[in-house]
Amino acid sequence: MISIALNLTARRFALLLLYAGSAVLAAAQTDQAASDSSQRGAVNSAVPAPQASIARRFDAPPRAFDLRRLAVEIVLTQADIEARVMHATATLDLVARSSPTGDGGAAVSTQSVALNAVKLKIASVELDAGEAGWVEAPHEYADDLLRVTFDPLPTAGEVRRVRVRYTARAGAGLYFVLPDENHPERPTVVYSMSEPLECRRWVPCIDWPDVRFGTDVTFLLPEPYSGVCVGEPVAQEGTTGLDVADGRHRANPDAPLAALRPFRWRLDTPIDPHMFGFALGEFKEIQLGSWRGRPSYVYTHPRYEAAARFTFARVPDMLEFYTRVTGVEYPFSRVSHVVVEDHFHGGMEHVGFDMLSPGLLTTGDNGDVPPDRAQFNYVAHMLGHQWFGGAVNYRSIYDAWLNEGFGTLLHQLWRGEAFSYEGCAKDERHLPSDDWFVDNMYETGRTVARMASGRSLVNEDIAFPNQIYTFDGGAVYWRGAWILHMLRHQLGEETFTRGVSRYLQRHGDLSQPLGGTVVTEHLRTAMEEASGRNLTTFFEQWVFRGGAPKLRVEYDWDNDRAVTVVTVHQDQSIDEKHPPFEFPLDLYTEAAGKALNATVTVGEARQTFEIPTPPNPRLFCVDPHGALLARIEEVKPPTMWEEQARRGPTAHSRTVAIEHLKGEKPGPGTISCLSDCVRDERLFWGTRRRAVEALALFDSDDGRHALREAEKAGIAHPRVLAELVDAIGGFGTLDDYRTLLKHGEPAAPAIVRAAAVRRLGDAPAAVRKLESDPAGAELLEQSRKVLLAAAAPGTSAQVREPAFRALRGFEDADMVDWAIASLKRGTDDPLAMRNRTINLLARVAGRNASRASDAIAALRAAAGDRRPSVAVTAIRGIERVGGAAAEQALRDMKSANLREDVQKAIDTALENLAKPEQAPAASDEE
Helix, strand or coil: CEECCCCHHHHHHHHHHHCCCCCEECCCCCHHHHHCCCCCCCCCCCCCCCCCCCCCCCCCCCCCEEEEEEEEEEECCHHHHHHCEEEEEEEEEEEECCCCECCCCCECCCCEEEEECCCCEEEEEEEECHHHCEEECCEEEECCEEEEECCCCCCCCCEEEEEEEEEEECECCEEEECCCCCCCCCCCEEEECCCCCCHHHCCCECCCCCCCEEEEEEEEECCCCEEEECCEEECCCCCCCEECCCCEECCEEEEEHHHCEEEEEEEEEEECHHHCCEEEECCEEEEEEEECCEEEEEEECHHHHHHHHHHCCCHHHHHHHHHHHHCCCCCCCCEEEEECCCCCCCEEEECCEEEECHHHCCCCCCCCCCHHHHHHHHHHHHHHCCCECCCEEECCHHHCHHHHHHHHHHHHHHHHHHHCCCCCCHHHCCCCCCHHHHHHHHHHHHHHHHHCCCCCCCCCCCCCCCHHHHHHHHHHHHHHHHHHHHHHHHHCHHHHHHHHHHHHHHHCCCCCCCCCEECHHHHHHHHHHHHCCCCHHHHHHHHHHCCCCEEEEEEEEECCCCEEEEEEEECCCCCCCCCCCCEEEEEEEEECCEEEEEEEEECCCEEEEEEECCCCEEEEEECCCCCCCCEEEEECCHHHHHHHHHHCCCHHHHHHHHHHHHCCCCCCCHHHHHHHHHHCCCCCHHHHHHHHHHHHHCCCHHHHHHHHHHHHHCCCCHHHHHHHHHHHHCCCCHHHHHHHHHHCCCCCCHHHHHHHHHHHCCHHHHHHCCCCCCHHHHHHHHHHHHHHHHHCCCCCHHHHHHHHHHHCCCCCCHHHHHHHHHHHHCCCCCHHHHHHHHHHHHHHHHCCHHHHHHHHHHHHHHCCCCCHHHHHHHHHHHHHHCCHHHHHHHHHHHCCCCCHHHHHHHHHHHHHHCCCCCCCCCCCCC
């Protein structure tokens, strides 16, 4: 799961996190929010006021029983689904501990077991009495705990079976997604959410991260639904839970069994509660090949089949890559993905299967979502959790960084592996495959270092469980990944993999006490054993201390002694509680055609190092591989920066140089240097994009000329070309807009076309400044045609959304005809796009009185849309057009048989029209 902290200082970082994780969580959900959940089952995400911290309050309490197996029978009729209620029976196999204590050593009684059960309606609790069958069990349900009493007391190792019949309702942990008036076409889906401590909200259990149990889940569902769960599907022989006397099911006596179909899933590998989950819906099963004998499946509504096939096609490649990186094979017998409509978090990992919202599916480079975003951000991140979460899991949520840090590192590594070569010809694949990985880590690292507080990653000062994912802008993800990135660099890839393999294999042994669960010290020990190094200082300062160095590195060359003199200052706050950081720092020097690599150990507030160097050094780079989490300022001659941008030893070092040059006044060779970077098709495209940005920021004739010439010469990589087109579009001449027209055609890659379309929205304002140019009218007409084609139904959302924004700049009457025609043929258009068309029509008609009556007629027709959102938007559009015709149309509509919210919108619009000073109610956004 991915979390973000939305605040002004973290705004850019929040956007990065939105594109990087397997699930997005704004803040913790409150119980009240759960009870007030909307029809879709979503809950509010308001962050409660800070509370006094209770140290380690979210560790598992002492217990006398372990949960060996959890069987759940879920019975849903269509009426249950519409009522957003789930009837179920849970059967728990509980094993008495030989030493009934918690981690704190406090002894606990085996007289009773406390099951976590939040807001469940308990119908009955029974014990398995052997030959006597199931008998009623003494129990008490209070304070979200179901306490079941045993008599006689169980002995160590003895298994006691408890059966609970209960009802759960929609809220946090259990989500019902149904069609509604605004989304009548939306497929029905019911799914669970168990992380971090929410399994207890849909099934009574022992819900703590250090618990491991096998599962057996049976669904009884009406047509056309099927259920998907962790484990393997099991052929259903008869129906479990049947009350033979009346042919009905004990969990839901109102459900006639003849109308329900059974689906059963079983998992014998013990898992922790947060990786336990299910989804049910109108799913089609699709097998997408296999990996080492393990089949790969997708379960999706048929409407998403094409996009699902593309999005999940590379899952076997990801499994192979992760097996190589971790040294441990994918730990389960199959891998499945379920397309879950309107998933609350965007996606979520579970053992052997993951959930993903259809809004993150794509059909290719020109699909609605760029492939790297779909595959890298969610699919790859969630697959990583099969090792870190599935094979081993944190023992306490305070160590959540062990899961999320590895999940983030793995998806970043996959992004570099899969997409660094994107746009390159086969003969150009000499570039390091981790260029994009390093580039992404550099981007996030700058923000992590800036936001880093002194709080430990093992943060005990949290007021509610989900806060572990949100503090310091999602530190458990990005700082966690950075710690592992630094460790991987310092130990070497081979040693790092050996340590990860040891960590997974040793602590994934479920036959041992607390097998499958880990704390941070387990990772440190495994890495020390693999490397033969003492890593105490590393873990103490990066994991348990927090913060990050702020370095100023000064360069000088001593001609008399032929040495490079490097002075490193740690400029962050240093005191008794926050001593200087200790770390290795990589330095690169080049002189007389000879490359010199040196690694110095920094551990003081100010240190000077001397490196023997041949005369006339031309290059000096700090941290050329981007392997240190720090803010680094280098003080060296401008000519060295330009030389580093031209031919630094790594793509990262060239990126750093270009970033530095962006903030400087360009020297005589700067423009030429950056121009060469832009045109170098063999250079990593991310570095080239930054060179484009730098040239555009200089705001000089030479910089603009260099970018125009680069475009004319031809740029093959679509991401570089998109950046180039965007930059040229900001220059504002007619020739520059002609360049945009060329790249705004349908044949252009979606990312390039989107950049051109965005900039074409500025064309009308630019042409008005050039009214004396007779070519202006022709350019505007061409721009309009390009934008209308880009906004048409069937175009990729990557292009269509910016096209609508761009069309706001075109206010002529001809736009009215296009918008009216679009409304007539677009009844099946996505809700957001239809509302954008309505707003565009209202905006243009409001500025062209001669077409007002035509626009009002079209908007009246749109107000009859069965989706209330569209109807209300159309009414506001009529208000925006304004005038007597608009007022009369609204009065005529008021007498119609309309919904209450639509009638209220009409009343509000009429009130606003009666106030001439009132600003138009309609906005440019839906």
